[in-house]
Amino acid sequence: MGVRCSKLSLCFWPSNPNLNDLSDNENGSRNEKDLLPGYREFSLDQLKVATAGFSTNNIVSEHGEKAPNVVYRGKLEDERWIAVKRFNKSAWPDSRQFIEEARAVGQLRNERLANLIGCCCEGEERLLVAEFMPNETLSKHLFHWEAQPMKWAMRLRVALYLAQALDYCSSKGRALYHDLNAYRVLFDKDGNPRLSCFGLMKNSRDGKSYSTNLAFTPPEYLRTGRVTPESVVYSFGTLVLDLLSGKHIPPSHALDLIRGKNFLMLMDSCLEGHFSNDDGTELVRLASRCLQYEPRERPNAKSLVTALSPLQKETEVPSYVLMGIQHGMASPKELVSLTPLGDACSRRDLTAIHQILEKAGYKDDEGVANELSFQMWTNQIQETLNSKKRGDAAFRSKDLATAIDCYTQFIDGGTMISPTVLARRCLCYLMSDMPQEALGDAMQAQVISPDWSTAFYLQAAALFSLGMDDDAQESLKDGTSLEARKHRN
Structure with missing residues (x-):
């Protein structure tokens, strides 16, 4: 699910928009392991068949020259849709290290993640296999919407579900997430947001953890080149700004507006009249806490969940209704060839x-x-x-x-x-x-x-x-x- 992973994975558990009924991490994880296939290693031939020989028509996400990794959609013999991330030839030269890292991520199972279900390591090929999400990315629904802007209640739900995903990963010892941004958030068949598992691994063993504009990169990463759990919270803060504004605003500019008590200038004009000042103020306050210059002053993932849970609105309404998208197990649309x-x-x-x-x-x-x-x-x-x-x-x-x-x-x-x-x-x-x-x-x-x-x-x-x-x-x-x-x- 790299940067343009517009679509990653069919889900195989029922959606549950009622936040009061969410199971705890351990119970949720155990139930999901029963519903999803176990992590496995695929052969290169299997993935070639699934993706029609890595056809360009099956590309759903593509990085640039700085991180030349491509994500393909594919279909296994059992009709299950998958997303296959193919790293460039020089990535992960140590095959054992790649397999161990992928296996560790593959042990995670949570309804807030687009889960990793396998990998492939043959010759110079390094591939990850994940569930396929059929309903595009947060970037698409937030910045490039066609039918309707994302509703306030859905934006709050996205923030909470992402915080829950990060909290789950932290509880399992995988607190580091690389390059968290709106392209890493994918929507399943029920319209629920999921966090791409691909971000739990670097683009390569020695690759950079951030490919985004430097204006959105955690300040300590610019100093040290290292990702910390606090860096992930900073990136979560930039996502909250995205949700508030409907635009990709540099944190420095947003913080200037917040300090000047002009936070309403941040708000997406499409949301006017659809949220209370108290809720807007609370979300702005949470974003500013995440974006503190000193990492130790930022909240942890569990604190994010605690702060966002009371803000949830319309919890009985399914996500696909709030999103205005069709519900069901529809197959991905065929890609149209470029002119x-x-x-x-x-x-x-x-x-x-x-x-x-x-x-x-x-x-x-x-x-x-x-x-x-x-x-x-x-x-x-x-x-x-x-x-x-x-x-x-x-x-x-x-x-x-x-x-x-x-x-x-x-x-x-x-x-x-x-x-x-x-x-x-x-x-x-x-x-x-x-x-x-x-x-x-x-x-x-x-x-x-x-x-x-x-x-x-x-x-x-x-x-x-x-x-x-x-x-x-x-x-x-x-x-x-x-x-x-x-x-x-």
């Missing part, structure tokens, strides 16, 4: 992107409103069109600086809007190693044409260049979904 532009953006093949955009011309600008008065037409339109014409000529010849200047004159003129011009300037910025500017253009093109897949694909290319691979994968999926919907219509 040529989507594929080129995923590979950051700028030459191929240039060829596709040039060939497409301005056909996607059709229907974009350009309401101009006669006065504006006579006085300004010719100059604006000339700027675009010069920009197009420079774009064809890959005279990037000239193309950027001319397209900028066209855009700044303000007499016409063109998502295609923004897309072309975006590519020029990418080819000029200016990914931040490119991202801005791709996002502006999306504002003008919200259903234009090209804008999402170009965002993905820019995000890949910025090292934001998780968000890039999400943009690729959004673009692919739009393209598929367009063809269906």
Whole structure:
């Protein structure tokens, strides 16, 4: 369940949203061991069959160059869906150490975890096998929602269930969790949040424990390079900020708002009127305690559970109802193949992107409103069109600086809007190693044409260049979904 593990594991126990009836850790663990298959070692051939030869169509999560590990979905012979994390060739050179570490994680069994059910260690291959979660990641439901924003009661439930997962792991001697973030939180068939077991192991024996932006990394990790239980609580605090705001806010900025008693500025505008000030204040206070600079001043996992339990609302309502998702054991949706532009953006093949955009011309600008008065037409339109014409000529010849200047004159003129011009300037910025500017253009093109897949694909290319691979994968999926919907219509 790495960073874009959008989907990990079918669950085989009944959901129990009534928090008062939750069994204790030991009883819950024993019951779940009866319902889940025991931990085992798989052969490489078994996993090849399950994943159709590690087909790219079965990739559900993919890290970047800093941590090149890929997660595939697969189906075993008994029809059980699984998630398979495949490490890069140089990870875990000591096979015995890998097997021992995986076996230790595989002994954990809890309804708050997407549990590890096996591993494979053959030759240079190192693979982990976990339950498959069919209902996407917290990142998807919190930052990229389509039908409805996540409800306040569900956000509180996510925080509690994660705290319970961390508390369980701590009680079993596995308090260290690497790179806890919104992509590590997965939703099962009942809509209940689960913590990915993959984070209980590093990306490699000597690999870094954090692949996120440094602004979200625990301060002591930056000093020592070591993860401690207190570091995990810090990362939990950043997740609470995500739940509060519906955005990925750097802790330093959030703490400034909290100290200035502007905590309502943190709150997701979609939540207005749906929570009490007391509950909001309590959750903000808990986040600030988790984010204390000194590790010893942060609460432990058990304290998090104690603090979050009284805040729970609508405990009788099943998670899938709160989430607005379908309930049941539905098989994962088939992945839609990337279009040529989507594929080129995923590979950051700028030459191929240039060829596709040039060939497409301005056909996607059709229907974009350009309401101009006669006065504006006579006085300004010719100059604006000339700027675009010069920009197009420079774009064809890959005279990037000239193309950027001319397209900028066209855009700044303000007499016409063109998502295609923004897309072309975006590519020029990418080819000029200016990914931040490119991202801005791709996002502006999306504002003008919200259903234009090209804008999402170009965002993905820019995000890949910025090292934001998780968000890039999400943009690729959004673009692919739009393209598929367009063809269906």
